[in-house]
Amino acid sequence: MTAAALRIVSSVYERTWMKALRRPVLLSFSLAQPMIWMLFFGFLFQRYRVERPGGEIRYLDFLLPGICAMTILFGASQSGIELIRDMQTHFLGRLLNTPADRRLLLIGKLTADVSRLLAQATLVFLLGLVVGARVSSSLPGLALAVVALGLFGFAFSALSCAIALLTRAPESMAVFVHLVNMPLLFTSTAFVPSRQMPDFLSSVSQFNPLTLAVGALRGTLLFQEIPSVKLSLLPLALLALVLFGVASAALTRAAQD
């Protein structure tokens, strides 16, 4: 990437963060929601024991990586809202009609969103420790798990942006939550291990990208495993690439309108 391209990415990155910080209500809501889920689910199911070969895991310990990944998923679904606002003020059209490569504009926005999502997930993780979750990890394992979460966040932020650009309606973001987030959440291993799911759901969960992100974090936090590049990171990277392509195409289409 050239210095000029980097400057474009960093300028859009800076603006995206500035806009996020000017909306503390939205920021705190997308943070409060997973915290509430963690507290309710964590205490509601505190007697629920997660089976594993050679023992059991406390539910709160099991839940914490799931809630961290859920924070990323729910936060990512809000990414498109800012684009809708920019469309309403005609600012997006203005940005898109500069000579800047539109993919760089999207990279700047998505990397800012991902860094915000990871910061929110970190806060949720620290709260989990405060309420009693016990985890331990190696640094390389944790670093690769963060990469997995980042790729997952990048992919779903791109999807949210694509939906926003195609529908141009703030209401579409609520539909996104119901049609994408909820099914994705409840067909993943975020709350329940696959071996304790009904068979068909267990099969479905193996193909769920949220399961890959949760699995990478859970593996390293509970079992000190290093996330698999081939089985976790590569599929998530491919998904991120495909959804980035979809969002780029939607952005180019928006520039013509």
Added chain:
Amino acid sequence: MATDSSPVATVRSLRKSYPGGIVALDGVDLDLSARSITALTGPNGSGKTTLLRILAGRLAPSSGTVKVLGADPAGDSVSLRRRVSFISQELALDPEMTGAQTLRLFAVLYGVPHRKIAARIDELAQSLELKRHLPMRVQAYSGGLRRRLHLALGLLDDPELLLLDEPTAGLDPAGRAFLWAFLKQLAERSASIAMITHDLDEVARHCHRVAVIGNGKLLACASPQTVVRDHARRMLRVTLATDAPLSDPTLAHLAELPSVKNLRVRGPELSMEIFDEHPAKERILSMLSSGNIDVRSFQVQEPDLASAYFRLTGETAEQQSRRLPGSARGRHTRDGEAAS
């Protein structure tokens, strides 16, 4: 003002239709000269914005050819986006950013070299009188300041062609004067400007060419002086002392006078084009007085761009409007019976 003769944009047989059979542009041929200001004017919905958006590459034509700086704007090339700046009528600004943040962001996006960004912003802010407002958020700007910032964004990379959609809309007289002076300076320096405007007095004063568009067709395109010479007529306006309508035979008689054309009646006011001022005026007044019709006032209006505009666009509108029956068909119209 002298202008370069080579066109920066050429439009040939341009047609644009929208779904539903609406024809926005119908066979338009137009050249935009280098280092000049061309005004695009015409009634609302006549196709001006469509033409500007096609020139900017924001809209694809249905047929015809368009070349802007030698390239097809529909190709959406990065090079054209750098050389052509389209400044829409809508103020495309982020109210939460400051003026300085907005200019810096766009300077980067337009590829202004890093070391020149501060100087370029300073220069533009100086010439558009924005400097002391730059630290403020855009939401605190007045309408005029917002329009200046909106314009400044399009000038960051010194575009060769500037396409402006009603840049003076919403500005007070001082703001308009400032903007016209600024645009003239730009054109004198290097830029070619095509702008939509309804400000005909300013067009006559500042623009090198004016293109009048009506119902998707180019009705005239020349210097304002040529358009006035070819299309404007001297107008006589007569206000009657009575509100009672003139009889149809009187109107027909008036309309048939050899030096009168396009007689319009609007309540007690008559307006008509006249070809020879004194004989026409005398004939009309003596005709009215012989019919015992008192005249409160009369006024002769010299040919100007506004009268050329109304004549050009009115002719087009009249084709669609209902004409009066009887012997005076097509020669005179009553209030509401002919569109202008």
